[in-house]
Amino acid sequence: MPRLLALPLSLLLIGQLVLALAFLVPDLLDANAFAALFAHPQFGGGLFLSLFTGISSTLISLLLACIIAARRPAPPAAEAGAMLAVPHLALALGVVFLIVPTGFIARLIATLVTGWTSPPQWIAAQDPYGLSLVAALVLKETPFLVWVMAHLLVRGDLREQLQGQSRVARALGHGPSSVWLRVVLPQILPRMVWPLIAVFAYGATVVDMALVTGPTQPPTLATVIWRDLNDADPAMAARGAAGTIILSAVVILLVAAAGILLHVGRPWIRRFYTRPRTPERNLIAWPGHAWSLWRLVYVMVSALLILQSFSGHWPFPRLLAHDFSLSAWQRIAANPAPLFTSLALALTAAGLSLAAAVAWFETLSARLDRLALAACAISLCLPALMVALGQYRLFLAAGITGTAAALFLAHVLPVSAYVFVMLHGPYRGFDQRWHAVSSGLGQPRSAFLARIKWPLLKAPLLAAAAVGFAVSMAQFVPAQLAAAGRYATLPMETVTLSSGGNRPFIAASALLLMLLPLATFLTASRLSRPRWSP
Amino acid sequence: MLAVHNLALSVGGRTLIRSLSLEVAPGETVTLMGPSGAGKSSLLSFIGGDLGSAFTTAGIATLNGTLLNGLAPERRQVARLFQDDLLFPHMTVAENLLFAIPKMPQPERLGRMRAALAAAGLDGFEERPPHTLSGGQRARVALMRALLSEPRAILLDEPFGRLDQELRQSIRDYTFGQIAERRIPALLVSHDRSDVPPGGRIFIISNDGNVSHA
Numbered sequence: 001m002p003r004l005l006a007l008p009l010s011l012l013l014i015g016q017l018v019l020a021l022a023f024l025v026p027d028l029l030d031a032n033a034f035a036a037l038f039a040h041p042q043f044g045g046g047l048f049l050s051l052f053t054g055i056s057s058t059l060i061s062l063l064l065a066c067i068i069a070a071r072r073p074a075p076p077a078a079e080a081g082a083m084l085a086v087p088h089l090a091l092a093l094g095v096v097f098l099i100v101p102t103g104f105i106a107r108l109i110a111t112l113v114t115g116w117t118s119p120p121q122w123i124a125a126q127d128p129y130g131l132s133l134v135a136a137l138v139l140k141e142t143p144f145l146v147w148v149m150a151h152l153l154v155r156g157d158l159r160e161q162l163q164g165q166s167r168v169a170r171a172l173g174h175g176p177s178s179v180w181l182r183v184v185l186p187q188i189l190p191r192m193v194w195p196l197i198a199v200f201a202y203g204a205t206v207v208d209m210a211l212v213t214g215p216t217q218p219p220t221l222a223t224v225i226w227r228d229l230n231d232a233d234p235a236m237a238a239r240g241a242a243g244t245i246i247l248s249a250v251v252i253l254l255v256a257a258a259g260i261l262l263h264v265g266r267p268w269i270r271r272f273y274t275r276p277r278t279p280e281r282n283l284i285a286w287p288g289h290a291w292s293l294w295r296l297v298y299v300m301v302s303a304l305l306i307l308q309s310f311s312g313h314w315p316f317p318r319l320l321a322h323d324f325s326l327s328a329w330q331r332i333a334a335n336p337a338p339l340f341t342s343l344a345l346a347l348t349a350a351g352l353s354l355a356a357a358v359a360w361f362e363t364l365s366a367r368l369d370r371l372a373l374a375a376c377a378i379s380l381c382l383p384a385l386m387v388a389l390g391q392y393r394l395f396l397a398a399g400i401t402g403t404a405a406a407l408f409l410a411h412v413l414p415v416s417a418y419v420f421v422m423l424h425g426p427y428r429g430f431d432q433r434w435h436a437v438s439s440g441l442g443q444p445r446s447a448f449l450a451r452i453k454w455p456l457l458k459a460p461l462l463a464a465a466a467v468g469f470a471v472s473m474a475q476f477v478p479a480q481l482a483a484a485g486r487y488a489t490l491p492m493e494t495v496t497l498s499s500g501g502n503r504p505f506i507a508a509s510a511l512l513l514m515l516l517p518l519a520t521f522l523t524a525s526r527l528s529r530p531r532w533s534p
Numbered sequence: 535m536l537a538v539h540n541l542a543l544s545v546g547g548r549t550l551i552r553s554l555s556l557e558v559a560p561g562e563t564v565t566l567m568g569p570s571g572a573g574k575s576s577l578l579s580f581i582g583g584d585l586g587s588a589f590t591t592a593g594i595a596t597l598n599g600t601l602l603n604g605l606a607p608e609r610r611q612v613a614r615l616f617q618d619d620l621l622f623p624h625m626t627v628a629e630n631l632l633f634a635i636p637k638m639p640q641p642e643r644l645g646r647m648r649a650a651l652a653a654a655g656l657d658g659f660e661e662r663p664p665h666t667l668s669g670g671q672r673a674r675v676a677l678m679r680a681l682l683s684e685p686r687a688i689l690l691d692e693p694f695g696r697l698d699q700e701l702r703q704s705i706r707d708y709t710f711g712q713i714a715e716r717r718i719p720a721l722l723v724s725h726d727r728s729d730v731p732p733g734g735r736i737f738i739i740s741n742d743g744n745v746s747h748a
Contacts, residue, residue, distance in 0.1 A: 161618075161620075164620045165622055167607075167614065167616075167620075168614055168616070168620045169622075169633070170584065170606075170607040170608045171582055171610075171612060171614040171680075171683070171685075172608075172633065172634040172679070172680070172683040173609075173634070174608055183622055186624045187623070270629065273625055274625075274628075274629050274632035274633055276635060276638070276643065277608070
């Protein structure tokens with residue numbers, strides 16, 4: 001009987017993922033669709049742009065995250081966590097408002113330096129090379145990798161060990177950057193494989209960010225695919241499905257190639273470890289204050305979204321709007337359905353995922369975790385487009401597209417994967433001796449769970465719930481496909497608005513999208529403060 | 535010659551060491567003793583150059599006449615050994631040793647690495663990962679790694695604390711033998727009188743910051 005409690009996670013996460021991938025098989029066999037795809041004039045250029053944005057954003061984010069994490073004191077994990085809670089889409093819109101010719105940066109330059117009276121001629125957002133998309137991705141993924149590194153270092157006594165090893169290495173004559181590259185990084189990087197794959201797959205296949213700040217002539221392949229998938233013509237939709245499969249296959253092949261390259265390159269890497277120390281070229285000290293840039297950008301983006309959402313008439317070189325207006329917020333208040341739909345989805349998806357994960361841990365032995373972890377890794381590291389397309393095919397076959405159930409299932413898959421991954425370490429690492437003590441005192445299991453285990457695990461439980469909430473709030477592709485036009489969520493509404501020109505309305509929508517997960521995150525970290533500090 | 539002149543060391547308003555001057559001759563091992571928290575390890579960090587910014591210090595440390603104050607840790611040529619061997623777990627034994635050997639023709643570096651392993655009785659251990667070695671073997675590799683970096687002084691922070699009694703004696707003798715043979719001045723922090731080499735000088739740092747010579 002208690003084992004039945006593991007069923008929800010098995011069905012929502014593992015079952016749904018397996019079925020969704022299985023339902024992609026017919027698309028795999030549709031030769032006409034592949035022929036149409038390869039004949040598409042934007043296929044080659046789009047594929048190149050997708051790979052370029054994915055690869056460059058991953059490498060730049062990794063490099064910057066390493067530099068930031070190498071600094072002492074390292075940035076507080078809470079700050080990186082708060083940045084993590086900001087949805088990609090909201091950040092991208094904020095960045096667009098900063099850099100477009102009539103954006104805040106141009107206004108600053110005009111006011112302080114050049115005295116421009118008309119906007120400059122630069123193409124800052126949606127540039128043809130995808131640079132603004134790469135920049136927005138780097139701004140979002142670097143804090144993620146910094147956060148992952150911070151969590152890796154906290155686990156066990158890795159941080160202490162690495163600090164001891166670093167001191168020894170310094171005493172052996174190696175400078176700070178040599179120590180970081182040869183001693184610290186080789187021990188951290190292998191533990192970051194999955195997050196890095198997820199970052200790459202995300203960057204190479206992102207849709208919502210690319211629609212807002214990606215190139216247009218040609219657009220990235222993910223955007224081309226997205227237009228096809230939403231086409232009423234079945235042949236076009238099939239071409240989109242073929243594109244999804246090809247793009248995902250290329251991403252998987254590249255990840256495999258990188259793995260092989262690293263394996264084949266081992267002798268060279270190991271030779272690098274043992275190269276004699278050389279006079280230090282201090283690579284780390286130089287951009288030492290990189291983290292301040294992140295703080296600045298996130299604060300500026302938030303401030304700008306607030307200003308913009310209340311702005312009325314705002315002619316070019318002025319730093320502040322001529323007059324302020326509540327009209328954007330009134331429009332949001334007049335149509336609150338997307339907001340409530342998103343809130344309801346995020347709360348139920350995060351809540352149920354948390355309960356399902358806890359039920360799994362409490363009823364199954366740790367040996368079966370591998371199964372769930374594999375499902376998590378697959379659903380988080382496969383391109384979201386591919387998983388979402390499989391889910392859509394599954395919902396079609398079950399006849400539930402456009403229903404609340406489909407919308408919930410679409411959200412709960414990635415949410416439960418994130419929640420499970422985040423809880424796995426703390427929950428399974430919980431010291432078993434507590435239970436022995438508790439039952440030795442005559443307490444039943446229920447009292448042990450409610451009064452000892454869950455209170456002690458309060459912080460990771462709340463953090464997992466907050467991340468689940470934020471992940472749900474960030475879903476665009478699976479939501480749009482599952483909703484089939486019958487429901488609108490906040491991210492869907494924001495993407496729709498962003499193609500129009502009403503900046504205050506776009507800003508208000510993006511701000512809501514950003515504030516809800518942020519508020520959840522702050523509440524969670526407030527609630528998880530221990531009663532007293534040691 | 536490793537020398538400390540008029541060192542005063544305090545942290546958060548608490549004086550750890552009031553005034554300490556000592557000189558360690560080449561090949562000599564001077565032992566620092568005293569209760570935990572008295573500032574013995576902080577003194578080693580001061581000489582090694584990785585004392586935290588929370589500490590305030592006065593006085594100087596010199597090595598063969600060169601002022602150490604303000605020099606980056608990696609430029610001091612002062613090797614450190616701790617209670618944990620701190621072998622890099624992602625490198626083989628040979629790689630751990632090569633990490634420490636200064637720039638010179640590669641055949642010579644490899645030769646030194648092999649000679650050090652042979653001297654430590656660890657022939658054939660080149661490709662072994664550190665975690666497959668016994669405690670005594672790891673301690674010897676850590677010592678060899680420190681010596682291969684051609685230090686001009688060596689700081690030992692309870693390096694024998696984790697070893698069992700039998701092993702302790704042989705590693706101790708081996709370490710002091712190497713130090714004396716290479717004419718390196720060494721400072722040893724220990725709680726155990728039996729760690730003190732025969733005839734070695736002892737400084738005792740007390741909780742009130744005074745230093746006495748035993």
